[in-house]
Amino acid sequence: MPIRYLGEPDVDHLARGATLLGSGGGGQTDTAARLLRRSLAGDRIELLSGDAVPGGHVLPVGIVGAVSAFTERLPSGGEWAPVLETIVNRTGIGPAGLIAIEAGGVNGIVVFVAAAELGLPVIDADLQGRALPRLDQMSVAALGEPLTPLAIGDSGGRLLMLDSLSPQAAERIVRSALTEFGGWAAIALRPLPVALLDRVTILGTLSRALRLGARHAAWTRTADPREAAASLGARVLVTGRVIEVVRHRAAAGFGRGSVIIRGGLDGTLVRLEMENEYLLALVDGRPVASTPDILCVLDRTSGLPISCDTVRGGAEVVALHLPGPPFWWRPEAVDVVAPRAFGLDVDPVPLRETS
Amino acid sequence: MTDAAPTLRELIGHPHLAATPLSGDDDLDRHVTGITLIDPAGTGAVQPGEIALCPAIPAGYLSSWRLDATIRRLYDQQAAALAVPFPDPAGETPLDGSRRLARHLHLPILGVGTPPLLWAGKAAAFVHSPAVDAADHLRRAHRALSHRLLGPQDVARALSGVLDRPVAVFGPDGTPITTTRASVELPPDFDPHVPVAQILAVDGDTIVAVPVPGTPSGTADLWMAAALGHAPAAWTLTVRDVLQLGTLAVQRWQATRRVVLERDARLRAGLFGDLLEGRLDSGGSAHERAAELGWRLDGWHVAFHIAALGQVDLLGHTDAVASAVAAERIDVTVVERGDGWSAWTTSRTEPDEDASRDLLAALRRVRQRLAGRFDCAIGVGRGHPDTGGLTRSLAEAWDAARLARGRPQTGRLVHIDRLGLAQLLVAWASTETFAPTATRLLAPLESQPGELVATLSTYLDAGGSAADTAATLGVHRNTVAARLHRIEELLTVDLSNPDDRLALHLACRVTLDRNTGY
Numbered sequence: 001m002p003i004r005y006l007g008e009p010d011v012d013h014l015a016r017g018a019t020l021l022g023s024g025g026g027g028q029t030d031t032a033a034r035l036l037r038r039s040l041a042g043d044r045i046e047l048l049s050g051d052a053v054p055g056g057h058v059l060p061v062g063i064v065g066a067v068s069a070f071t072e073r074l075p076s077g078g079e080w081a082p083v084l085e086t087i088v089n090r091t092g093i094g095p096a097g098l099i100a101i102e103a104g105g106v107n108g109i110v111v112f113v114a115a116a117e118l119g120l121p122v123i124d125a126d127l128q129g130r131a132l133p134r135l136d137q138m139s140v141a142a143l144g145e146p147l148t149p150l151a152i153g154d155s156g157g158r159l160l161m162l163d164s165l166s167p168q169a170a171e172r173i174v175r176s177a178l179t180e181f182g183g184w185a186a187i188a189l190r191p192l193p194v195a196l197l198d199r200v201t202i203l204g205t206l207s208r209a210l211r212l213g214a215r216h217a218a219w220t221r222t223a224d225p226r227e228a229a230a231s232l233g234a235r236v237l238v239t240g241r242v243i244e245v246v247r248h249r250a251a252a253g254f255g256r257g258s259v260i261i262r263g264g265l266d267g268t269l270v271r272l273e274m275e276n277e278y279l280l281a282l283v284d285g286r287p288v289a290s291t292p293d294i295l296c297v298l299d300r301t302s303g304l305p306i307s308c309d310t311v312r313g314g315a316e317v318v319a320l321h322l323p324g325p326p327f328w329w330r331p332e333a334v335d336v337v338a339p340r341a342f343g344l345d346v347d348p349v350p351l352r353e354t355s
Numbered sequence: 356m357t358d359a360a361p362t363l364r365e366l367i368g369h370p371h372l373a374a375t376p377l378s379g380d381d382d383l384d385r386h387v388t389g390i391t392l393i394d395p396a397g398t399g400a401v402q403p404g405e406i407a408l409c410p411a412i413p414a415g416y417l418s419s420w421r422l423d424a425t426i427r428r429l430y431d432q433q434a435a436a437l438a439v440p441f442p443d444p445a446g447e448t449p450l451d452g453s454r455r456l457a458r459h460l461h462l463p464i465l466g467v468g469t470p471p472l473l474w475a476g477k478a479a480a481f482v483h484s485p486a487v488d489a490a491d492h493l494r495r496a497h498r499a500l501s502h503r504l505l506g507p508q509d510v511a512r513a514l515s516g517v518l519d520r521p522v523a524v525f526g527p528d529g530t531p532i533t534t535t536r537a538s539v540e541l542p543p544d545f546d547p548h549v550p551v552a553q554i555l556a557v558d559g560d561t562i563v564a565v566p567v568p569g570t571p572s573g574t575a576d577l578w579m580a581a582a583l584g585h586a587p588a589a590w591t592l593t594v595r596d597v598l599q600l601g602t603l604a605v606q607r608w609q610a611t612r613r614v615v616l617e618r619d620a621r622l623r624a625g626l627f628g629d630l631l632e633g634r635l636d637s638g639g640s641a642h643e644r645a646a647e648l649g650w651r652l653d654g655w656h657v658a659f660h661i662a663a664l665g666q667v668d669l670l671g672h673t674d675a676v677a678s679a680v681a682a683e684r685i686d687v688t689v690v691e692r693g694d695g696w697s698a699w700t701t702s703r704t705e706p707d708e709d710a711s712r713d714l715l716a717a718l719r720r721v722r723q724r725l726a727g728r729f730d731c732a733i734g735v736g737r738g739h740p741d742t743g744g745l746t747r748s749l750a751e752a753w754d755a756a757r758l759a760r761g762r763p764q765t766g767r768l769v770h771i772d773r774l775g776l777a778q779l780l781v782a783w784a785s786t787e788t789f790a791p792t793a794t795r796l797l798a799p800l801e802s803q804p805g806e807l808v809a810t811l812s813t814y815l816d817a818g819g820s821a822a823d824t825a826a827t828l829g830v831h832r833n834t835v836a837a838r839l840h841r842i843e844e845l846l847t848v849d850l851s852n853p854d855d856r857l858a859l860h861l862a863c864r865v866t867l868d869r870n871t872g873y
Binding site: 243244248258260262268269271273280282284285286287344345346 | 430
């Protein structure tokens with residue numbers, strides 16, 4: 001029975017991998033990683049592959065809200081017990097394990113913090129396979145399954161439970177309620193039957209994050225970006241300097257922005273369109289990569305990922321294109337995360353062999 | 356379409372097709388084969404070489420990735436350029452990255468300030484049938500020029516309005532004729548001696564210069580020139596045609612003006628004849644007509660006559676003579692007479708020495724002012740009162756001008772005051788008895804080098820001053836002294852002897868007048 005454990009030595013790889021899967025979003029993982037080390041307290045957490053769970057249900061957990069608020073007001077412990085209890089009471093189902101709502105960014109780590117708090121194992125799967133900004137972009141929602149009952153809460157006892165609402169309605173209500181929770185809240189969604197995991201979740205995401213993280217940790221300053229990218233299973237879009245960053249503050253929804261990178265060799269101009277994540281890449285005006293694939297901007301020398309929030313003009317960077325979760329390329333799912341779901345009027349561009 | 360397709364740079368140099376290159380000044384030298392409308396979502400075929408105009412763009416388009424995608428697609432389709440309305444109503448501009456992309460792909464972005472469909476229509480018309488554009492300009496030029504008589508400056512102004520480019524008038528030699536700062540500069544390779552339309556290029560800017568033909572000689576009377584900046588060849592030819600239409604208007608003005616001048620001249624000539632014949636008695640009808648013309652017949656008159664040398668179209672220069680005289684602040688009446696123009700000043704009292712010296716100095720400058728047009732000799736009469744005195748002064752001026760023709764050593768300017776007695780002597784000395792004697796007397800000097808006759812004549816005219824002689828002839832004083840010494844030796848005369856001087860002076864005058872034909 002393939003069972004592995006996540007311990008202190010794995011946290012660095014997990015954080016690196018979750019950051020890469022964040023596609024420039026999902027929040028800064030370093031704070032979450034420190035939190036996880038403290039939660040582990042030298043112990044370790046079971047990480048079960050999907051088929052290793054004999055039966056019953058798993059509970060999707062994570063945090064929702066502004067990641068900046070998360071960094072300013074760290075979890076104090078006791079965030080997930082109230083939401084777990086609420087869902088258990090509502091559904092009468094006691095979960096056999098936890099599953100991350102999102103593997104990219106902070107939520108790829110927080111699931112282990114919750115597991116430490118609740119004393120449950122973590123299933124090697126998530127509902128996004130990367131980072132995505134909205135609740136209605138969960139895999140189950142994309143397949144038309146309900147997210148509710150869901151609960152959000154914090155350690156101060158504030159709690160909100162929603163039921164019999166569409167994912168879109170749940171997203172709107174949760175988003176508007178977050179200010180009352182101080183910017184972010186712990187969340188638990190409707191428990192999922194283990195038997196359906198291979199259909200409605202993205203399996204193996206956490207081990208993918210750990211694998212990516214391990215290879216990324218081997219990134220050396222002297223490495224050829226192409227070779228380093230190849231080790232991540234990625235292709236290099238451009239190596240060059242960020243010449244322009246524009247951020248438009250939107251009246252509603254998330255702010256949109258553009259990053260323009262000028263290739264060092266031939267002056268190729270690569271434009272990345274971003275919201276919370278890097279969403280679309282155009283090379284010399286031609287769309288070459290988009291959601292649901294993953295786009296990363298790394299510091300050229302250190303290899304450290306640069307998020308959409310922190311990218312600045314003048315930075316010497318490498319932009320990478322990683323394949324997104326195959327789940328999102330399914331015809332019935334792709335529209336939920338394709339560029340048009342973010343207001344970018346272009347068809348999704350699959351990873352091509354050309355580079 | 357017979358002409359080569361215009362380049363982008365030329366196209367936007369057309370006044371109706373002005374557009375701002377938003378992606379810099381490069382890549383504007385490709386040829387434009389047409390205009391196509393595209394929508395911002397960017398589907399639709401664009402042919403190679405066409406300008407793709409996006410007539411309406413959604414908010415945020417200029418700074419969005421869609422602009423980049425459009426640039427790329429047009430690059431793939433080998434379009435000449437992307438044109439968008441600019442400035443954007445919301446004040447939006449393309450990102451630096453988009454401008455760079457346009458430069459990187461050599462696909463310029465043009466910002467069109469006029470209503471885009473209007474621009475597209477004019478651009479398409481211009482590219483596909485430049486003759487329509489030319490006809491439109493000619494029609495407008497015709498309207499601007501035909502409703503009334505316009506002088507050269509007014510024609511230039513009207514054409515400048517039609518062409519939306521500076522137009523200026525130049526003299527026969529290419530010097531600007533303008534009251535304000537010259538708006539057009541003729542380049543160095545402009546040739547005023549070739550009276551045909553000239554299309555000249557300086558640093559990519561085009562200047563079109565068209566001559567206004569002169570009546571008798573075929574040389575240019577005036578030039579009209581327009582500065583176009585970067586201009587398509589077809590537009591340059593249109594401008595040439597429009598300017599030529601302008602030269603017709605100028606010629607019409609000149610002809611009409613000449614008719615007026617001729618009519619006035621005939622009137623003046625008749626009256627002038629009466630004046631010279633002494634028929635202008637006060638109270639007569641002729642006297643009244645003279646008063647109507649502004650002729651002053653009372654008071655003291657000093658007349659002068661400007662005789663043109665060589666073949667000169669007198670009427671064509673009357674304005675120039677009048678303005679040259681006016682420029683010297685001489686308040687006179689100018690009348691065409693014989694080989695030139697007679698004129699007189701009038702004062703209430705008898706003119707004194709100072710007044711007469713000032714007049715001579717002023718006339719010397721008048722002669723210089725006219726030097727660019729023709730050479731002339733000027734004779735000045737003495738001051739005499741009233742109508743009869745005017746007749747007399749005019750006669751003296753006429754005679755003096757005849758004498759002045761043969762006297763380059765006095766700057767072809769002769770005042771009858773200085774001649775009084777000499778005139779009589781010359782008249783006597785020119786007789787058949789004295790003339791051969793005079794010629795023989797000076798014969799020994801003729802075969803010698805050093806312009807001895809001229810030196811002797813000038814020396815005697817200068818009252819025996821070697822210094823003045825040297826100044827007049829433009830040689831060193833010692834040269835004059837040496838020549839005088841040789842003259843005394845060759846002729847065996849003594850220049851300090853008054854009798855010798857008188858005989859030689861008369862001989863010189865007769866010889867020199869004969870040699871110059873007078």
